[in-house]
Amino acid sequence: CRILNYGHKFIPTPTTKQRMDITLPDNPFMKRSLDDLERRYNLLLDFGGGALYKLVNNKNIVITLTDKNLGLAVIPYNEYIKAIKMLLNPNDYEIVEFTEEECIEIMQTHILHLTMTMDNKHNNYFLPEETQLPFFHALPKVHKNPLKWRPIVGMHSSPTKRISVFLAQILKNWMEELEKLDPENWTPLRDNFQLIFQLKNQKRFNNIIT
Structure with missing residues (x-):
């Protein structure tokens, strides 16, 4: 990021396949910047890489986003599963008339009818390449005591994305x-x-x- 901020751009030549193929004999500033970035990266691996690796691969915790965009939260796995089961309690929800698959099919049909008058360029822009059932998540409300949870249904692959x-x-x-x-x-x-x-x-x- 620092290098790009100073206006340096990576323009590959026909024989350059990767950024590492660039030679910097005539650009001491960029060479110093790259050396500094490499040094910082190695320091990060030495001091924090091992700890981060252990944290990410710890099966007893869940690292998830929080409500209100307050960053990340580290939650015990059993508490996260307990919260998910509580939020998925069927007694707290109303049964819908159509299944998720039927709703997606109905929505896609409506979108298809709306886009029949458009050219392929606009159709490809508005219609997703593929759709899938949304995932159910629980975001911890870390600003509340005791801890509360917000149910979230991600629609990243929905037909209306x-x-x-x-x-x-x-x-x-x-x-x-x-x-x-x-x-x-x-x-x-x-x-x-x-x-x-x-x-x-x-x-x-x-x-x-x-």
Whole structure:
């Protein structure tokens, strides 16, 4: 990162396959920088590499993200499994009409109908290459005592992932415009319901989506 910040770029030649093939006889600054990076890397391996390796491969703990983007948490494996089972208790959930597979198939059918008028370039942009059932996770709420857990269903391979990213970018730009139009009265959204309420009152946004 330091090297790139100084404007140095890696431009491979027809005979250069890897970065390690570069010779630096005429660039002492880059050579010193690379030597310094290698020295720091070796120090990291000597002092922390062994500890990190043992931590990652410890089967008695789970290293997971935390709620509120507070970094990583190291949780005993048995506590994590206990939390997952508690969150998956069927008595706490409502049985849906369709299975996950049926929901994905229905969603893909809707997307296919919506994109039939698009060219292949846009179809390839909006439709994912493959889909799969989402994974169920539990994120620890480390800011609460006693420890609580938040159920998370990852949708990284859902049929709506790419369209969701596209809409998120539009919404981001739209919210920034709203703040600029009335900065004194603008306040952050409380929840998704407030967002939907504001979208319904914005003809301009609806025209963009249409």
